[in-house]
Amino acid sequence: MRVKLLFFATLRDRAGTKSAEIEIPDNMTVRALKTQVARDYPGLSASMGTMLISINHEYAFEDALIPANAEIALFPPVSGGSLDSVTGDRMNIFIG
16 A cells, blocks of 8 residues: 655655655554665664654554555654743753
């Protein structure tokens, strides 16, 4: 079956493209997809353990099955921070 991959931020740079359509087997999990993507896009292999995946606009876990004609977005880990307005200390927010 065919799915569409969308690469964001640094993953786009490492993949060398913003999107791709690929063939995957029926009943493929996100974990197996990551293995295939790492093989097809070697520049992304170091990011597989930390990247976030969404399937049709919903975040997906490693064991999620990918449906036919899915739109799969790949995001690098996201973090940010700001200064606490009272103490001036840096506050970090980590997602992923």
